[in-house]
Amino acid sequence: MEVHVHGPGPAAPFLRARDIFETEHDLDSPVHVHVRENPDERTWTAHPDDHVLNISRQAATSAMAPELALHEFAHMARHEQAHPSHTQSTEEVLFLALSGKSVERRRVAHCYQIANHMKDIYADDITLRVGPTDKLVSFLESELAAAVADRPGRSRDGQTGGRDGLRITSTADPEITAVNAAFALALVERHDLVDSDHRLYDLAHAAANDAPEVSLSAFKHRFKSLGPDPDESEYRRSLVEATREYAVGGGEKAAD
Structure with a gap:
């Protein structure tokens, strides 16, 4: 290599x-x-x-530089594998999920973060098999704590981070912060990284309390239960459903 x-x-x-x-x-x-x-x-x-x-x-x-590099190498591996999570067009999913709907611009921007989280799940299925985990857990905890502390008065510009690929930004809206919290819990549970009394759970529930219209448990389940080897149709359906759930509240069968 x-x-x-x-x-x-x-x-x-x-x-x-x-x-x-x-x-x-x-x-x-x-x-x-x-x-x-x-x-x-x-x-x-x-x-x-x-x-x-x-x-x-x-x-x-x-x-965090070595862990960050490992994470990006994993994305590169998924790209070489032509994994659906790394070949699926987010724009296509937005069209399928939101066509005919009236959606706030900030929520559309947040849908890109959801797509990034789903990519990160599959990249970290590689990363967390080969690399250390302690610093990642601490990183998720500190970023989520900063986001939860940044209550009303936080930015409403719709900008989200991504670990510089995964980073949870402290200037996120309460709604996407709750989704970010669900992602963090899904990641650590998917790989058995923490005990049930870890501080991440308290932070995640605080984030959920700030955004009652977002189901922490539902998004955690969506991220955590992603199958290891979906075909293109299965992955597209999962992303369409997650996008629709966040942007318009779900309730409709996903397009294929």
């Missing part, structure tokens, strides 16, 4: 992540990591020919 690091940042976290990743997986195409000086640069991947990982220097030098 080839990993090339470019820019003003350390190569060690990415090479360490490569060594861990290679214990069970490999990538056919080389990975080019581009470390950017801009501290606001979001971590994101592209696949023009080889795999490309763009990351800020701040993130590349953080304690």
